[in-house]
Amino acid sequence: xxxxxxxxxxxxxxxxxxxxxxxxxxxxxxxxxxxxxxxxxxxxxxxxxxxxxxxxxxxxxxxxxxxxxxxxxxxxxxxxxxxxxxxxxxxxxxxxxxxxxxxxxxxxxxxxxxxxxxxxxxxxxxxxxxxxxxxxxxxxxxxxxxxxxxxxxxxxxxxxxxxxxxxxxxxxxxxxxxxxxxxxxxxxxxxxxxx
Ligand code: CDP
Ligand code: MG
Numbered sequence: 165x166x167x168x169x170x171x172x173x174x175x176x177x178x179x180x181x182x183x184x185x186x187x188x189x190x191x192x193x194x195x196x197x198x199x200x201x202x203x204x205x206x207x208x209x210x211x212x213x214x215x216x217x218x219x220x221x222x223x224x225x226x227x228x229x230x231x232x233x234x235x236x237x238x239x240x241x242x243x244x245x246x247x248x249x250x251x252x253x254x255x256x257x258x259x260x261x262x263x264x265x266x267x268x269x270x271x272x273x274x275x276x277x278x279x280x281x282x283x284x285x286x287x288x289x290x291x292x293x294x295x296x297x298x299x300x301x302x303x304x305x306x307x308x309x310x311x312x313x314x315x316x317x318x319x320x321x322x323x324x325x326x327x328x329x330x331x332x333x334x335x336x337x338x339x340x341x342x343x344x345x346x347x348x349x350x351x352x353x354x355x356x357x358x359x
Contacts, residue, residue: 178269198278224255
């Protein structure tokens with residue numbers, strides 16, 4: 165792998181697998197000239213799901229803040245909807261629901277490699293909450309769900325896909341999901357003509 169290439173971790177969450185979107189979603193990455201270098205399907209335990217996420221106070225707060233912003237944009241009152249407007253409290257609820265979500269069916273995990281792979285994959289995924297994700301992105305094109313409906317049903321926002329957020333997350337998550345380092349080295353035709 166040349167020095168300007170990056171690797172990132174992508175999960176196709178249980179809703180993506182159950183909806184038969186694995187092929188369509190992976191095609192988005194292949195079409196962008198990115199390459200799959202590791203791929204597997206797994207049904208994970210609650211403990212494994214919990215440890216997949218950073219679980220830091222900043223990350224928990226961030227999830228709560230995304231909910232509050234979404235409520236505001238959709239004209240909903242958080243106290244009425246979820247009983248609190250404290251981002252930490254909301255984030256803690258979502259943290260538990262994420263474990264239910266990630267263990268609700270099989271997941272496809274893969275390592276995607278390419279130039280600027282970490283940021284490009286995040287852009288192709290789109291914003292966390294599908295109702296607020298741009299059209300053309302995976303989350304924007306294949307879903308319209310939001311915290312407004314998900315919280316009422318006491319579950320995480322089913323947004324089809326996870327992608328590591330930055331180089332640090334990518335390194336940690338790749339090591340977590342592919343501890344044997346089972347990566348395949350090969351050259352794609354896109355790489356030969358694009359760079
Ligand atoms: O996945 P991403 O990095 O875009 O977002 P995150 O802030 O790291 O949140 C992790 C996951 O928690 C999301 O992908 C959603 O499935 C879930 N979440 C949620 O259900 N409701 C929110 N308001 C924010 C996140
Ligand atoms: Mg994240």
